[in-house]
Amino acid sequence: MTLTSVLIVDDSPMMQKFIARILAAAGFAGTRRYFARDGNEAFAVLSGQTVDLVISDINMPNLDGEGLLLRLAQDERLHEVPVLMVSSDSTQSRMERLLEIGARGYIAKPFHPEDLKAALERILEVRGD
Amino acid sequence: MTELERALDEVTEHLAETMFFTTVLNRTGELGGQPGYTASIAFSGTRAGALRVALPHSTAAALAVSFLGEADEEEPDARARALAGELANILCGSLLGRMEPAGHFTISPPEVTAGTEAPGQPADARRVFTLEEGPLAIAAVWSSQ
Numbered sequence: 001m002t003l004t005s006v007l008i009v010d011d012s013p014m015m016q017k018f019i020a021r022i023l024a025a026a027g028f029a030g031t032r033r034y035f036a037r038d039g040n041e042a043f044a045v046l047s048g049q050t051v052d053l054v055i056s057d058i059n060m061p062n063l064d065g066e067g068l069l070l071r072l073a074q075d076e077r078l079h080e081v082p083v084l085m086v087s088s089d090s091t092q093s094r095m096e097r098l099l100e101i102g103a104r105g106y107i108a109k110p111f112h113p114e115d116l117k118a119a120l121e122r123i124l125e126v127r128g129d
Numbered sequence: 130m131t132e133l134e135r136a137l138d139e140v141t142e143h144l145a146e147t148m149f150f151t152t153v154l155n156r157t158g159e160l161g162g163q164p165g166y167t168a169s170i171a172f173s174g175t176r177a178g179a180l181r182v183a184l185p186h187s188t189a190a191a192l193a194v195s196f197l198g199e200a201d202e203e204e205p206d207a208r209a210r211a212l213a214g215e216l217a218n219i220l221c222g223s224l225l226g227r228m229e230p231a232g233h234f235t236i237s238p239p240e241v242t243a244g245t246e247a248p249g250q251p252a253d254a255r256r257v258f259t260l261e262e263g264p265l266a267i268a269a270v271w272s273s274q
Contacts, residue, residue: 011238014208014211014212021197021198059236061238088218088223089225090225091229091232092230093232108222108223109148109219110140110144112148
């Protein structure tokens with residue numbers, strides 16, 4: 001199972017570091033990592049880089065996680081990039097909404113590192129890696 | 130014990146174990162007047178209210194090491210403040226999901242201030258936990274919309 005590159009989108013640098021740490025511990029230490037603090041920054045990164053996966057928060061300034069999903073869905077080049085949402089919003093309505101508009105997975109904070117690893121593996125398996 | 134207090138206990142213990150790799154030693158802690166931080170976060174929607182998290186600098190710094198797996202020699206104060214905000218953010222979202230799983234909410238970004246007096250303000254539930262890293266106080270204001 002390979003994950004060559006990942007984009008981590010979160011307005012909290014601390015959470016960016018935490019997710020990167022968990023990725024490394026989950027066996028993805030060699031994965032190239034890119035970071036963005038909101039959906040607009042994420043699009044700027046994606047305009048110049050190809051990534052295997054986006055891991056995104058929901059509540060962010062400027063363009064939030066839902067807005068990012070909608071823009072990705074409308075983009076001819078990026079609409080198939082899988083997005084895993086990671087958010088402190090654990091309400092059922094929010095989870096259902098994001099999965100409806102294209103998120104491939106959803107993890108509510110707080111989560112165990114094994115939960116993130118399992119979600120990544122599910123997405124990569126569906127992709128056929 | 131009220132449902133809100135029980136929910137605060139559950140989400141705090143779950144957060145401590147999953148993302149900070151620590152445990153709550155007891156629920157009868159005291160902040161003890163040490164210098165520290167208070168992170169406040171407001172929410173609106175199905176319910177309106179606020180969550181405040183207060184903790185000494187020493188607790189925040191130790192939790193930051195647990196969270197990130199490394200010490201930061203250059204900016205320990207900034208990292209401790211950021212940790213307080215992150216704690217409030219995660220705890221608030223988790224509490225709302227636990228209390229109102231079918232609800233719709235807008236959650237404000239956390240505001241972090243110096244000092245740990247805020248839990249003395251009015252609250253519908255207040256808990257002071259002792260973690261392995263030190264005390265952690267949480268207060269919730271929980272109103273109808």
